[in-house]
Amino acid sequence: MTGRPFMEPGLEEPILVIDEGRRDKLPPGKWVRRHLFNSWHNTLVTVLLVLLLGYAAYRFGLFLFVNGRWSPVRRNLTLFMVGRYPREELWRIVAQVVIWSGTIGLAWGVAIAGASFRASQTGVAYREDPLLTKVRRYWGLLGLLLLLLLLTESFGPLILALVAIGVGALLQVIGKRVPGQYADLMWAAVGVLAVGGYQIVSGFHGRGWIWMATPLALGAVRLVGRIAWTDPRRERLMQLGVVAGVFGIGYVAYSMLDLEGVGWDxxxxxxxxxxxxxxxxxxxxxxxxxxxxxxxxxxxxxxxxxxxxxxxxxxxxxxxxxxxxxxxxxxxxxxxxxxxxxxxxxxxxxxxxxxxxxxxxxxxxxxxxxxxxxxxxxxxxxxxxxxxxxxxxxxxxxxxxxxxxxxxxxxxxxxxxxxxxxxxxxxxxxxxxxxxxxxxxxxxxxxxxxxxxxxxxxxxxxxxxxxxxxxxxxxxx
Amino acid sequence: MRSMKRLAVLVLGLTLVAAACGDDASGGGDLLADVVERGVVRCGVNDVLPGFGIVDDTGAFSGFDVELCRVVAAGVLGDADAVEFVGLTAGERFTALQSGEIDVLIRNTTWTATRDGQEGATFLFTTFYDGQGIMVPTATGFTSLEDLADANICVLQATTTELNLTAVFNARGIPFNPVGFADNNLLRPAYEEGQCEAWTSDVSQLTAFKATIEGEGGAAQTILPDVISKEPLGPLVRDGDSAWAQAVEWSVMATVQAWEFGIDSSNVAGYTSDDPNVKNFLGVDGFETGIGLPTDFVVQIISQVGNYEEIYNRNLIPIGLPLAGTPNDLWSNGGLMYVPPYR
Structure with a gap:
């Protein structure tokens, strides 16, 4: 991999080198000397800024870990997360977190499978990001999760976080393993999971069947399309029948189930x-x-x-x-x-x-x-x-x-x-x-x-x- | 030409939608029946005022005004838990009432002539007599309003408190310097740091903050004896529905009448008396008021929530507001709590 230099006339060195890998190949000691201590005024600025930033970081750290009075947050963590949501129905949100984590995992896995499938068809090697890159990409969220876990007073949230991450990782692996030509069915499954995760809280009743039946019907149509039909008219007819069937079953199932949940209000x-x-x-x-x-x-x-x-x-x-x-x-x-x-x-x-x-x-x-x-x-x-x-x-x-x-x-x-x-x-x-x-x-x-x-x-x-x-x-x- | 036709179709469609929505409109004017049919009272409350309406760490509402909502639900529906609480800010409370988002507003709202006249609301029985006071650190040695000449006075912005402060001080010719804040959480640290020498607010709120500040080891505080305004607080309903207004008012007043009779949540079950007024009050022998409330509404209110004194003791005594000898005491004890007879 070579960098792409941007040259300015009259300069021996490029003013900017864009490189996907490391920006600068100098060893750390030399880099520091060249960029931070190359003249007396730069040295002064560096020292002053390091002192200033160090003091700010020290004060903030002191606030965060020593002086901070976190008991209002600690005591009311559930309130911050879900507000006045009825506590005896909290299991619904727990289930929602796990299901949606699984949904995201599955979608992610299917997306990777699709990308590698397309790459293999065009003859380009597909390289998945290593785990560390993924962790680095989401460090903001992971940091928040860690903070939340530090503030909790019981093990419930820790178990929830581990289960949710575990389910997400498991479904990601499953999504990746499914051959790329089944991607449409997998996306239908993602849709069903997403709707299910929503309705586990809002309840399986009323007009909810429309949302649940839509991804199911789309998946069913694709499934019908996989069969080698001789007569395109019969294929169309069959697809229409399947859609009607899914919607009908969904409607009947929801009116029979009629499980009230906690509405989003x-x-x-x-x-x-x-x-x-x-x-x-x-x-x-x-x-x-x-x-x-x-x-x-x-x-x-x-x-x-x-x-x-x-x-x-x-x-x-x-x-x-x-x-x-x-x-x-x-x-x-x-x-x-x-x-x-x-x-x-x-x-x-x-x-x-x-x-x-x-x-x-x-x-x-x-x-x-x-x-x-x-x-x-x-x-x-x-x-x-x-x-x-x-x-x-x-x-x-x-x-x-x-x-x-x-x-x-x-x-x-x-x-x-x-x-x-x-x-x-x-x-x-x-x-x-x-x-x-x-x-x-x-x-x-x-x-x-x-x-x-x-x-x-x-x-x-x-x-x-x-x-x-x-x-x-x-x-x- | 084609686009014109499309436009015409669209307009026609919108008209139909609007017409369909218009048909949904309920007749209006009979909120009591609506509430009974709905099975839940929607009550607008304060959710950030200690003693009157707060939310605890489990998400449950509590407080004086909150319990009065439960009183209304117990009276109208026979179930004190059939309340849907709506936390409202001072700015949106009247709009929420007018637009029908809530059935009753019990949110430390001062009864004034302009509000009664202009906000489309009907004020009911006053449940708490408050007044604007001034708190100073005891160390300042201030004892009267005149001592506060040229002082910085902390006040919440855009409240009647702020207007009243200006009016009273200008009338007495005392120069002062108001320092406005958006909410009490910002005001309190500023006051404790000495940005202002005095803090003006309703006495009920000042009392609560005095207790908190002193309880946390802060400087001793004094609330000046001068009360510079009248702040009668009570429930409100929308104008033009007297059946609902009566149902709410007589439910709320029942807590005071029960206190007067000495009936509370512990003795209301099987309470017997030869006094015909008490019998009528409790709905014994099928006494019917004609207000539209169930015969046993008083029993439901007192057994499920309690009488006025119980509600007061649960919510306002802990934040340091005394009951005995204040305007909120019974009329027979020299207070202002006086309700019409139930007969």
């Missing part, structure tokens, strides 16, 4: 922040994509609607939208609660973020040269195929950093839920300090704890986006 604490952010991200992305395409559409009505939507939503503060959804919908519709409070809050987050995503994606769409579209048209692709296979892949690739930035902002904005009376993690902090023994006690510590929780997830999102950028070669072309 009772989800609080960090659990709520994560759910709201995840759901809003998953919903806002496709909505934003459609809005961006609509805004560039040649149909004036569509364009006007998309543009006015984007400009209207982008022009108002998020908090005003949240308040609107929370307290004023009732006045417009003249009814008390058409949708639950949390559903309306998530709708507000989704609508708000979608407008921003639309503008980010539009930026990406505009960066795709016109020649690309014309090339697609000239080989006779339909407008849909041109957008789907030529424009969008390039446009989305270009806007990953901005998009992830928007998602991180959305995650942090979930702290605004406290203003509309929902006990997300920042509001839990206020609850804790209303308790008699923690009134005005340890207020810095609880704030640091909440900040760390937000930071760990935001940082992990950022690292994932950087990995994606590197993988897709953004910034190098």
């Amino acid at each position: 009772h989800w609080e604490g960090l659990h709520l922040n994560l759910i709201v952010a995840t759901v809003a991200i998953v919903l806002a992305f496709p909505l934003g994509l459609l809005l961006a395409l609509a805004r560039r559409s040649s149909l004036p009505a569509l364009r006007v609607m998309a543009t006015s939507y984007i400009e209207l939503i982008r022009g108002v503060p998020l908090i005003s939208l949240l308040l609107m959804a929370q307290f004023f919908i009732g006045f417009f519709l003249n009814t008390t609660t058409p949708l639950s409070a949390l559903t309306r809050a998530i709708a507000a987050f989704t609508l708000f973020t979608a407008a921003y995503i639309a503008e980010i994606v539009r930026g990406g769409l505009q960066s795709v040269p016109k020649g690309q579209i014309e090339a697609g048209q000239s080989v006779g692709l339909s407008p849909f195929r041109v957008t789907r296979s030529i424009v969008l892949p390039q446009a989305l690739r270009a806007v990953i950093p901005a998009m992830v930035g928007q998602f991180i902002a959305l995650f942090k904005d979930t702290s605004l839920l406290s203003i509309i009376g929902m006990a997300e993690i920042l509001q839990v902090r206020a609850l804790v300090h209303a308790q008699a023994e923690f009134r005005g006690f340890g207020i810095a510590e609880t704030l640091v704890f909440v900040m760390l929780a937000f930071w760990a997830f935001s940082f992990t999102m950022s690292r994932e986006s950087q990995r994606l950028e590197r993988k897709l070669g953004i910034g190098e072309r």
